[in-house]
Amino acid sequence: MRIALFSTCIVDGMYPKVAKATVDILERLGHEVVYPQGQTCCSQMHVNSGYFDDAYPIVKNHVESFEEWDFDVAVAPSGSCVASLGHQQPMIAERKGDDDLARRANQLASRTFELSELLIDVLGITNAAEQLDSYFPEHVTYHSSCHGMRLLGLGTRQSDLVRTVEGIQYTQVEGLDQCCGFGGTFSFKNADTSGAMVEDKVANIEKTGASVCTGGDVSCLMNIGGALSRKNSDVQTIHFAEILASTKENPLKVNGPVSLTGGSK
Amino acid sequence: MSDAKAEILGRIRSSLSDHPQPAEPIRNYRKVSDKSQAEVLEMLIDRLVDYKANVFEETEETIAQRIAEQLGKSSRYVVPTGLKNEWLPEDTAARTRMVDSGNDQKSGALSLRELDAVDAVVTSSTVSCAETGTIFLTSQEDEGRRAITLVPDHHICVVPLDTVVELIPESMRRVDFNKPVTMISGPSATSDIELIRVEGVHGPRTLDVIILK
Amino acid sequence: MSVTQLGMPQVRHGVGNIFETEPFPKYAERELKNEQLRANLGFATHKIRDKRAAVTGELPDWQDLRTAGSMIKQKVMANLDTYLEEFERNFTARGGHVHWARDAHEANEIALKLIQAEGVDEIIKIKSMATAESGLNEYLEENGINAIETDLAEEIVQLGDNDRPSHILVPAIHRNRTEIRDIFRKKIEGVDPNLSDDPAELAEASRFRLREKFLSTKVAVSGVNFGIAETGTMTIVESEGNGRMCLTLPETLITFMGIEKILPTVEDYEVFLQLLPRSSTGERMNPYTSTWTGVTPGDGPQNLHVILMDNGRTAALADEVGRQALHCIRCSACMNVCPVYERAGGHAYGSTYPGPIGAILSPQLGGIENEFNSTLPYASSLCGACYDACPVKINIPEVLVHLRGKDIDAKKAKKKQIPTQMDGLMFGAKKLFSSGKLMALAEKGLPMSKLVTGKDHKISKLPGLVGGWTDYRDIPEPPAQSFRNWYKKERPSETKRVAGERVDIDALIAQNKNKVAEAHAAAEVAATDKPAPKTEETK
Numbered sequence A: 001m002r003i004a005l006f007s008t009c010i011v012d013g014m015y016p017k018v019a020k021a022t023v024d025i026l027e028r029l030g031h032e033v034v035y036p037q038g039q040t041c042c043s044q045m046h047v048n049s050g051y052f053d054d055a056y057p058i059v060k061n062h063v064e065s066f067e068e069w070d071f072d073v074a075v076a077p078s079g080s081c082v083a084s085l086g087h088q089q090p091m092i093a094e095r096k097g098d099d100d101l102a103r104r105a106n107q108l109a110s111r112t113f114e115l116s117e118l119l120i121d122v123l124g125i126t127n128a129a130e131q132l133d134s135y136f137p138e139h140v141t142y143h144s145s146c147h148g149m150r151l152l153g154l155g156t157r158q159s160d161l162v163r164t165v166e167g168i169q170y171t172q173v174e175g176l177d178q179c180c181g182f183g184g185t186f187s188f189k190n191a192d193t194s195g196a197m198v199e200d201k202v203a204n205i206e207k208t209g210a211s212v213c214t215g216g217d218v219s220c221l222m223n224i225g226g227a228l229s230r231k232n233s234d235v236q237t238i239h240f241a242e243i244l245a246s247t248k249e250n251p252l253k254v255n256g257p258v259s260l261t262g263g264s265k
Numbered sequence B: 001m002s003d004a005k006a007e008i009l010g011r012i013r014s015s016l017s018d019h020p021q022p023a024e025p026i027r028n029y030r031k032v033s034d035k036s037q038a039e040v041l042e043m044l045i046d047r048l049v050d051y052k053a054n055v056f057e058e059t060e061e062t063i064a065q066r067i068a069e070q071l072g073k074s075s076r077y078v079v080p081t082g083l084k085n086e087w088l089p090e091d092t093a094a095r096t097r098m099v100d101s102g103n104d105q106k107s108g109a110l111s112l113r114e115l116d117a118v119d120a121v122v123t124s125s126t127v128s129c130a131e132t133g134t135i136f137l138t139s140q141e142d143e144g145r146r147a148i149t150l151v152p153d154h155h156i157c158v159v160p161l162d163t164v165v166e167l168i169p170e171s172m173r174r175v176d177f178n179k180p181v182t183m184i185s186g187p188s189a190t191s192d193i194e195l196i197r198v199e200g201v202h203g204p205r206t207l208d209v210i211i212l213k
Numbered sequence C: 001m002s003v004t005q006l007g008m009p010q011v012r013h014g015v016g017n018i019f020e021t022e023p024f025p026k027y028a029e030r031e032l033k034n035e036q037l038r039a040n041l042g043f044a045t046h047k048i049r050d051k052r053a054a055v056t057g058e059l060p061d062w063q064d065l066r067t068a069g070s071m072i073k074q075k076v077m078a079n080l081d082t083y084l085e086e087f088e089r090n091f092t093a094r095g096g097h098v099h100w101a102r103d104a105h106e107a108n109e110i111a112l113k114l115i116q117a118e119g120v121d122e123i124i125k126i127k128s129m130a131t132a133e134s135g136l137n138e139y140l141e142e143n144g145i146n147a148i149e150t151d152l153a154e155e156i157v158q159l160g161d162n163d164r165p166s167h168i169l170v171p172a173i174h175r176n177r178t179e180i181r182d183i184f185r186k187k188i189e190g191v192d193p194n195l196s197d198d199p200a201e202l203a204e205a206s207r208f209r210l211r212e213k214f215l216s217t218k219v220a221v222s223g224v225n226f227g228i229a230e231t232g233t234m235t236i237v238e239s240e241g242n243g244r245m246c247l248t249l250p251e252t253l254i255t256f257m258g259i260e261k262i263l264p265t266v267e268d269y270e271v272f273l274q275l276l277p278r279s280s281t282g283e284r285m286n287p288y289t290s291t292w293t294g295v296t297p298g299d300g301p302q303n304l305h306v307i308l309m310d311n312g313r314t315a316a317l318a319d320e321v322g323r324q325a326l327h328c329i330r331c332s333a334c335m336n337v338c339p340v341y342e343r344a345g346g347h348a349y350g351s352t353y354p355g356p357i358g359a360i361l362s363p364q365l366g367g368i369e370n371e372f373n374s375t376l377p378y379a380s381s382l383c384g385a386c387y388d389a390c391p392v393k394i395n396i397p398e399v400l401v402h403l404r405g406k407d408i409d410a411k412k413a414k415k416k417q418i419p420t421q422m423d424g425l426m427f428g429a430k431k432l433f434s435s436g437k438l439m440a441l442a443e444k445g446l447p448m449s450k451l452v453t454g455k456d457h458k459i460s461k462l463p464g465l466v467g468g469w470t471d472y473r474d475i476p477e478p479p480a481q482s483f484r485n486w487y488k489k490e491r492p493s494e495t496k497r498v499a500g501e502r503v504d505i506d507a508l509i510a511q512n513k514n515k516v517a518e519a520h521a522a523a524e525v526a527a528t529d530k531p532a533p534k535t536e537e538t539k
Helices: A009-014 A016-028 A044-048 A052-067 A079-087 A089-095 A099-110 A115-122 A128-132 A146-151 A157-163 A191-207 A218-230 A240-245 B003-015 B037-050 B063-071 B112-117 B168-172 C024-032 C035-057 C062-078 C080-093 C104-117 C129-134 C136-142 C152-159 C177-187 C199-216 C242-248 C266-280 C313-317 C322-327 C333-337 C339-344 C355-366 C373-378 C385-389 C396-413 C421-433 C436-443 C446-456 C464-472 C483-490 C505-511 C515-526
Strands: A002-005 A032-034 A073-076 A112-114 A139-143 A212-215 A236-239 B054-058 B075-080 B095-100 B120-123 B127-129 B134-137 B154-160 B181-184 B206-212 C097-101 C122-125 C146-149 C219-222 C226-228 C233-238 C252-258 C288-293 C303-309
Touching (some): A002 A016, A009 A016, A009 A218, A009 C436, A016 A032, A016 A115, A016 A240, A016 C483, A044 A052, A044 A079, A044 C396, A044 C421, A052 A089, A052 A099, A052 C396, A052 C421, A073 A115, A079 A099, A079 A112, A079 A146, A089 A099, A099 A112, A115 A157, A115 A240, A115 C505, A115 C515, A139 A157, A139 A191, A139 A218, A146 C385, A157 A212, A157 A240, A157 C515, A191 C024, A191 C339, A191 C464, A218 A236, A218 C464, A236 A240, B003 C080, B003 C313, B037 B054, B037 B206, B063 B154, B063 B206, B112 C199, B127 B168, B134 B154, B168 C266, C024 C339, C024 C373, C062 C080, C062 C266, C062 C322, C080 C097, C080 C226, C080 C303, C097 C104, C104 C129, C104 C136, C104 C219, C104 C252, C104 C303, C122 C199, C122 C242, C136 C146, C146 C152, C152 C177, C152 C199, C177 C199, C199 C242, C219 C242, C226 C266, C233 C242, C233 C266, C313 C355, C322 C355, C339 C355, C355 C373, C385 C396, C421 C436, C436 C483
Parallel strands (some): A002 A032, A002 A073, A073 A112, A139 A212, B075 B120, B120 B154, B154 B206, C097 C303, C122 C219, C219 C252, C252 C303
Antiparallel strands (some): B127 B134, B134 B181, B181 C288, C226 C233
């Protein structure tokens, strides 16, 4: 299968290793991965901030840059950005009176999948240890990001894959369905409320005793990881693609304290 | 037509200038029970007990005795005109029945002060919904006007077995909304303080339900 | 009344308590520092959340009821004028009087005249959002009429000095039992000076205080949960019996009804009778529900009035996306599940309507350009919990985003406005995100970030607008190279187009339809799960 990777702007710029891990998993399964170089962002930040006119050229760029390529499906390591394609891009095009772009955006959205959805629903993966050789001997908890959970209906797909990784110990966090407080520009426009939310989230994560908190959206993980770092916690945030990509031969190294997921290490 | 009415209706029409045409509502919710009468009755009792109502199962032979016991040795209680006399215990020196005519503009109706001074009220009921534990009073002759089941602190309510249904839609079919309707689901309660449910605020603090078989 | 010309149609916004009184973030910042408030709110919202989840979960047809409720409300809004006239006809035929009020001031004036006509200077009230919205109590007080709230929570708020409701169902949710005991000891005449903080004893104190008022007051004012067009029937759901008292014992009953409260038929009512209690108090049914269809001789008030109030509802109706906010049945489920409400509390929203629904209702009723209403649609992380909980499926996140768009458009339309930091940020990002080439170029500058991250490899302090982020969290050191630039170097010769058939994805998905369950089963078997940590909230 020829799979187009939609890296998302934040993974591209801040967390390239999450995109690398995604490529790694898919190639391990024998698929061809392509990367449409014209891509940038889903436009969600603009849409959610009310800048609909400014979102339009971003939507147009996204649709056109993927249309330049042949592929069977597209994948993104983010529930939120995938949800934005189907829920927001057509609306932005329609508001601009560009019904043709709205139609094409819908079409592209219908064959763009969040990573766990692609792995389970399209590729039939049900056991990460057996089918992906995933190995990660750490105590892990998981944050279920809101958009994947509520807009895409991912259910337990991401955590199910994580729990089938060899060597992993898993503890469910209290208040799993609670927002971490990120919310895009909400995190600085309503900084105090957002800060109170992430403080509670981080406290619940620490209560699990896990050394790693994983999840499917780096934006939420950056929020959680940033708050953990601020309180000098030993818990790290790692995208689940990196955990699935980790093998016995090439294990993902968990660094010492206060190492955030981003960075070039 | 008042100016305000004409203006509001005009605003509405102007706001709907896009002429929305929503589809006819889809009603796939349950309208008819698929449970046996025994199951439905068990459900009703479970719900009523959950609301802290006292529930008794009686027959035409035993109901008067049950009502006597619930009223207690000494009481002044009120009943609506149409309530079956056979259900009620004989008056004694200490137990007095008062009949309310059901119309406070005509004679034979107790004043609010008099109602406030009685100990209890006994009525029948129209229909009861098991799923929600709700008893419907619909201003029938054996239920009386609304004030008599409200002001006294103790309500003894008879629920004839054939008036028990499972679902809200089934209950609604048996109710005529042209007269005042009061739906009762347990005794008066509040959750206003720390979301803790407390039975008994302004309405009757004790609700005795007698299922009549 | 403010009039906004937004092309056609002309919309008229309402007045009264439908405004945010200062920017939400500022208000919230202050409220967040109140530890007692946060503890009270956290406790209460979590408790009611669990109850709601249990009683909605036990109904096999909960989603069917939500669908029916949502569709009925769409039908109501599309034919609102017809149903209102039908309601008026039927209510009038049964001896009731219908009054129409363009806004809250007009509604208050009508009520005052009706009360004055009865020659009384004291009335009793059932908790009503519409009268809270119109500010009726304050207006009556200015005109020499004392309005006594009889709902326990409203009573607590009314007796508390300078307090106001912070939740539409449990207005005193911000108070705990000890605070309430102190208020009652101070304010209820003749109350036991040793009154404890046991909720049952506190409720008893309220019964003691209000019984005489119920028996002697001649005029009551209420809101209404639903008005049924085909019969002219009105209904109120309540718990304590204060509602029944107000609806039954006085001689005159004046009911405030927002024009959106209409339902076409009794058959529609059965849907909402199932949706409302479970969504609001988390009970299968509230203790008391009353209906009245005009005047009943010899039973209850013989003098019945209803005031149909617009107050900005027609303005909301004019917005094709936003009008769904009028479907709201005031259950409060959205605020009970909202992480923002849970922390900032209801007062932070300024308006009578707090929480997610308030954030979309107040700007539409009162105008997004008025006071600080424009800050409300941003008071959400868009987590979507409110949409899941809403019994009539109001897509609150969708309307929040839509209103943010309206806010930005309105601000841009003001020609002379100096661009904000946010405008600058968005403009820059737009330029960047409109071209992959530009992104690639910009990302070449990533190693520069080493200059600011320093030896800790993180950013702990940012200036300006985004400084809010670093008040609570660090930012990781950006990578030396973006994915895009790494990929281009690694795989320089990818081909855009290849010959050959494409895989049928839908067929694959159909073939794999059991895989989700299989993966979950594998997780349950394979995982060496550790037990969840024990806390007081874990059941």
